[in-house]
Amino acid sequence: MKIKDITNYLEELAPLNYAEDFDNVGLLVGNYNTKINGVLVTLDTLEETVDEAIAKNCNLIISFHPIIFGGLKKLNGNSYVERVVLKAIKNDIAIYATHTALDNSKNGVSAKMCAVLGLKNTKVLIPKKAIIKKLTTYVPVDNGAAVRNSLFEAGAGNIGKYDNCSFNTMGDGTFRGNENSNPTLGEKGENHTEKEVQISVIFESKNESTILNALHKNHPYEEIAYEIVTTENVHQDVGMGMIGEFSSAMDEKEFLLYLKKTMKTDCVRHSNFINKKIKKVAVLGGSGSFAISNAIRAKADAYVSADFKYHEFFKAENSILLADIGHYESEQFTKNLLVDYLTKKFSNFAIILSEKSTNPIYYI
Structure with a gap:
C-alpha cells in the first residue's frame, strides 16, 4: 500500500x-x-x-x-x-x-455538523461556481455515438439527477491535410468536406483529464478539434456550508443549550434573541462570518459557525440567531x-x- x-x-x-x-x-x-x-x-x-x-x-x-x-x-x-x-x-x-476541499464536499465538514446536530433535508448553503466545464467537439456522423458514449463513461454529461446529457448539432466539417498528414477520411493535400456532429457535454473539472483521454482514445481523426470552457453554472452539490431542518422546532435558549451540549463546547457566543422558534438551521465549519448573509437569504432561523467578530453580530438584524461555537468545536x-x-x-x-x-x- x-x-x-x-x-x-x-x-x-x-x-x-x-x-x-x-x-x-x-x-x-x-x-x-x-x-x-x-x-x-x-x-x-x-x-x-x-x-x-x-x-x-x-x-x-x-x-x-x-x-x-x-x-x-x-x-x-x-x-x-x-x-x-x-x-x-x-x-x-x-x-x-x-x-x-473537504469544506466544499457535499459529504464533508458541514455535512458532519448536520449529522451530529440531527438536521434533515440538508442541502449546500453556498453552491460553488467555476467547477462545471463544457466540452465541444466535432465527430464524423458514423462515429458520433461511440465518441459520445465514451465521454459519458468518463464522467461527462451529468446534470443533477440526470446523466448521459448532451447537445448535438449536424453540420459540415472541412479540412485539408498537408504532406505530413495521414487523414482518416479524404486524401492529403485535397480539400475535404465531411458530415459531422457537434457534440457538447458538461462535466466537473475534476474529471477533465479522464474525459480528454476518452476523447483522444475514441475519436477517429488524426487531429481532434475541441474546445473547453469554464461555465458560470453553480454546482448544487458542491460548496460551503449546509442548511437543514430539525424534526421539530425549539425555542432559542433550548436550541443554544442543545448546541452547547451536542457540539461539546464550553462557550456559545450568540446574537440577540428574536423570540423565534428554531427549526431551519444553517451551519459552516470554521470561520464562517462571510456566509451570514447567505444564511439570511436562505431563511434560516439560526446560523452556526465560528470566529464572528464584534460588529458581525449586528448583521443578524433581528432576522436570524447567530451562534459562534468556536473554530475547533465546529470542526472537531x-x-x-x-x-x-x-x-x-x-x-x-x-x-x-x-x-x-x-x-x-x-x-x-
Whole structure:
C-alpha cells in the first residue's frame, strides 16, 4: 500500500480542485510512492501530533488543516510550523491536508455538523461556481455515438439527477491535410468536406483529464478539434456550508443549550434573541462570518459557525440567531468523518484517530 492509494481514495470524497484558491491542500510533505505503515488522522498537525505518529508507527498524517499555508522561505526550526516540517522529514512521515476541499464536499465538514446536530433535508448553503466545464467537439456522423458514449463513461454529461446529457448539432466539417498528414477520411493535400456532429457535454473539472483521454482514445481523426470552457453554472452539490431542518422546532435558549451540549463546547457566543422558534438551521465549519448573509437569504432561523467578530453580530438584524461555537468545536468531528470514510475502504489497514486535542483556545 502506497500513499497514493490512500490519497486517491480520499480525493473521491474531497477532490483537490474543490479547494479555494487561497488554500494549500494535498500532499505537503513526503512522496506519493512511499509505502505506508499506518495512518494517523488529525485536525491539526503539531509537534505532538508527529510524536504521536512516531509512537503509533504511522508514517502518514492526514490533517484537516494544512501545516504549511503560506510560503516557507527557511527551515531553521524558529517557528512551530518549521519545527513540525523538520520533525516530519527527519522521521520520514508524510503530511496530507484536505481543508477547503473537504469544506466544499457535499459529504464533508458541514455535512458532519448536520449529522451530529440531527438536521434533515440538508442541502449546500453556498453552491460553488467555476467547477462545471463544457466540452465541444466535432465527430464524423458514423462515429458520433461511440465518441459520445465514451465521454459519458468518463464522467461527462451529468446534470443533477440526470446523466448521459448532451447537445448535438449536424453540420459540415472541412479540412485539408498537408504532406505530413495521414487523414482518416479524404486524401492529403485535397480539400475535404465531411458530415459531422457537434457534440457538447458538461462535466466537473475534476474529471477533465479522464474525459480528454476518452476523447483522444475514441475519436477517429488524426487531429481532434475541441474546445473547453469554464461555465458560470453553480454546482448544487458542491460548496460551503449546509442548511437543514430539525424534526421539530425549539425555542432559542433550548436550541443554544442543545448546541452547547451536542457540539461539546464550553462557550456559545450568540446574537440577540428574536423570540423565534428554531427549526431551519444553517451551519459552516470554521470561520464562517462571510456566509451570514447567505444564511439570511436562505431563511434560516439560526446560523452556526465560528470566529464572528464584534460588529458581525449586528448583521443578524433581528432576522436570524447567530451562534459562534468556536473554530475547533465546529470542526472537531471532521477527523471522525475521515477515519470512518477511510476505514470502510481499508478495513485491514491501520487508520488511527489522533487522541490529541489540538484546540489552542481555552475557557475559564
